[in-house]
Amino acid sequence: MYLLHNGHTPVTLIDLDLVEPFYTLRPIKVQLEAEGLEVIAWETADTLGLGEAGNILKPDMRWALKKEGSIIFDVGYGIDGAKKTRLLEGAEELKIYVVVNIARPMTGDVMRIVEYVQSLGRVDGLINNSHLGDDTDLEIIEEGVEVVTEAAKKLGLPVIWTAVEEKFAEQIGDYDKKGNPVFFLKRRMQHTFW
Amino acid sequence: MAVVPNMPKSWRVETKPHKFCPGCGHGLVLKALGEAIDELEIQERVVFGCDIGCSLLSWDFFNCDSVQTHHGRTTPVVTGVKRARPDRICIAYMGDGGGYAIGAQHLVNSAARNERITAILVNNCNYGMTGGQMAPTTLPGMKTQTSPYGRDTETMGYPTQGPEMVAAIAREGAYVARGTVANVRRLKRYIKSALQNQIDGKGFSFVEALSGCPTNWSTNAQKTWEFIEKEMPQYFKVGEIKTPGKKEE
Amino acid sequence: MSEKPIEGEKRVFMTGNEVVAWAALAAEADIMYGYPITPQNEVMHYWTRLAPKYGRSFLQTEDEISAGFTTCGGVLSGKRAFTATAGPGNILMQESMTMAEMMRIPTVLVVQQRGGPSTATVIYSQQEVTMTCFGGNGEGLRIVYSTCSHQELYDYTIKAFNVAWKYRFPVFVLGDGYQAKMRESLKMYDPATKGIKMVETQPSLGLAGVPGVDREPSHLRNTYNTEEELCEVVTNLVEEYNKVVPEVVEYETFETEDAEIVLLGHGIVTRAAQAAVKTLREQGIKVGHFRPITIHPFAADELRAICKQAKKLIVIESAQGQFERIVKEAIYGESVPMESYFKPGQGITGEEIVEYVKKGL
DSSP: OHHHHTTOOSEEEEEOOOSSTTBOSGGGHHHHHHTTOEEEOOOGGGGTTTGGGOOOOOHHHHTGGGSSSEEEEEOOSSTTGGGGGGGSTTGGGOOOEEEEOTTSGGGSSHHHHHHHHHTTSOOOEEEEOOOOGGGOOHHHHHHHHHHHHHHHHHHTOOEEEEEEEGGGHHHHOSBOTTSOBEEEEOOOGGGGBO | OOOOOOOOTTBOGGGOSOOSOTTOSHHHHHHHHHHHHHHHTOGGGEEEEEOSSGGGGGTTSBSSEEEEOOTTOHHHHHHHHHHHOTTSEEEEEEEHHHHHTTTHHHHHHHHHTTOSOEEEEEEOSEETTTTSEEOTTOOTTOOBTTBTTOOOHHHHOOOOOHHHHHHHHOOTTOEEEEEEGGGHHHHHHHHHHHHHHHHTTOOOEEEEEEOOOHHHHTOOHHHHHHIIIIIHHHHSOOEEEEOTTSOOO | OOSOSSOSEEEEEEEHHHHHHHHHHHTTOOEEEEOOOTTTHHHHHHHHHHGGGGTOEEEEOSSHHHHHHHHHHHHHTTOOEEEEEOHHHHHHHHHHHHHHHHTTOOOEEEEEEOOOSSSOOSSOOSTTHHHHHHOSSSOOOSEEEEOOSHHHHHHHHHHHHHHHHHHOSOEEEEEEHHHHHOEEEEEEEOGGGGTOOOOOOOOSSSOSSOBTTTBOOOEEOOOOSOHHHHHHHHHHHHHHHHHHHHHHOOEEEESOTTOSEEEEOOTTHHHHHHHHHHHHHHTTOOEEEEEESEEESOOHHHHHHHHHHOSEEEEEESSSSHHHHHHHHHTTTOOOOEEEEEOTTSOOOHHHHHHHHHHTO
């Protein structure tokens, strides 16, 4: 939405949906499209009878990088999401940012983040998105800022943003305690479960 | 002077005489196995799993820790033990139904993974314990309770070539052989090689033993031996099929 | 790396399958045997990544029959072994779980229920209740925890190992696709910091010493020759199970003291039921909720006490009466009227329960 409202159009959102395909954009595709985004994702009706075999790459996705404007890929939450970009044509030109939530134990501390990010191959920056879902509080956000910034330093990478929910806007401000720019999020994914 | 029967040291005297039918080949296979265990001095380390079917009667046969499982499921139970306790020498003992029919997926996949276990399969061309039904190894034309007019290869196929199947899928390091109770010394050599292969950690090891079932074949001693020595080898070739380090013929 | 997977206590946010893997690590599980099936897969995905770092093992088997039996083999070797499955995989696991019941093999099996019968959906249901509680050719001599949140998935996966090894009956953690795949916050902890001591394991096979010389061999029998003998064996097993029941049975109640209408639900449905109780109470309607945590064995006496004062029970489940059958058996002879709200294979919200209750007033 940020890209859309700041003239980086057209904006295409691509849900690869290959890794642990449970939080997918499918259910909110229509809503996002009404707001002006182009969404490339499977629709449930298209996958009738696939059931178990939800793990299928849509041909449009492979060629999506050839499109004009801004292109955002959601490669997925899972362990292996980052590897899936190899399936795409022209992926070399992408900026690759790793979203880190310190409340996920696999990226729970500086050492683990460093280890994890180094396992991914080329990475251009970190996005700190440390949260506990509905139970998010200032404490976890600030701990995330500390830990992710420290990890980024070790990795020699920039922290592109600290991403936090809009409701924390007043408490956090435009820059976090480590001076990273803050990006405010509107949560939509609660509606995306199946 | 009392006659002391010549029993392997690893046999459990208290459970002898054993409960197999007179003339059954299991006793001979288990004797070969017992002697192999003795000679390799591994009694303390052996975990012995037996299948359901006649092989279950071996559950208290040895002075070794042992477990009765389910029909066809001895291979996975023993695999589970070996994965949890790699220091043990794990033996899965089964019949042709357990290994080639209901448990075929386990045998084949254990071989493919090169599990460091030893599977010993007794092939007597039928399901003995359940009353003589047709088995994967029943010979063409052979009459059983479920092939009363003889095994028709048109509708029921040919006898499963077990060791050949295992050898085809097993990796380098595996040991595969087919012996026979008609030559116990050779059978023992194969079983010993199989166990040694496990001890050395080289890979999966598998020995099929051709054996007789006079009760269900309804044969006397002479006919039983004729069948084992003359009929079965027409379909089941005795010999080592895969040995680590040796080029395949 | 030999440090503990979790030091002290840690707030985290993740999927339920990931929780199970961490809980098994924290519970000092030694080995997982598994076979892929949705929605359970990520238990294996995380276990396979984490286990080697802490000296634990994994085996991917050829099917769930093998996963169940290799788990039995691992447990017989004296290791904390576990597996996880769902749906058609749960069917195949039942064979090995009967062996675990008969031979007192303390296996731990995590079930993430999917829709059935048959292949159906990979998403969610509560249709594996009957199978998980009573599957196989036996008497249901097992302990089944029906969890409702990631915190419980964590707590009860750890507990499952201890209850299994303490009482030597197979223990099941009955989750579902929602719990498996949702992300939710919880507190992970090192069991020791909560005063939880992991029950020591004992090998049944591969004991020390030369059998027949230093000790008797361990000969584990699983076949019986006579009706009388089997009857005695099973009767003894049942007696021992019944002795364990009061020690393991768990349940929760919500505002049942003066409730006229009592909602019965288990697993994730309890969350909808709890929400409904809250809403309805705010509207002055005397509604309560009873929720078994051990769905088997079942807290029958406690529910009976509630039946005496309630005017109506409503059984709510994402299945066509599998839970209701357990309830009916537990309160046989009570006269309180019973209604049912069944949605086989589909999720249930608090709002729809509120609506259903109000329609019946």
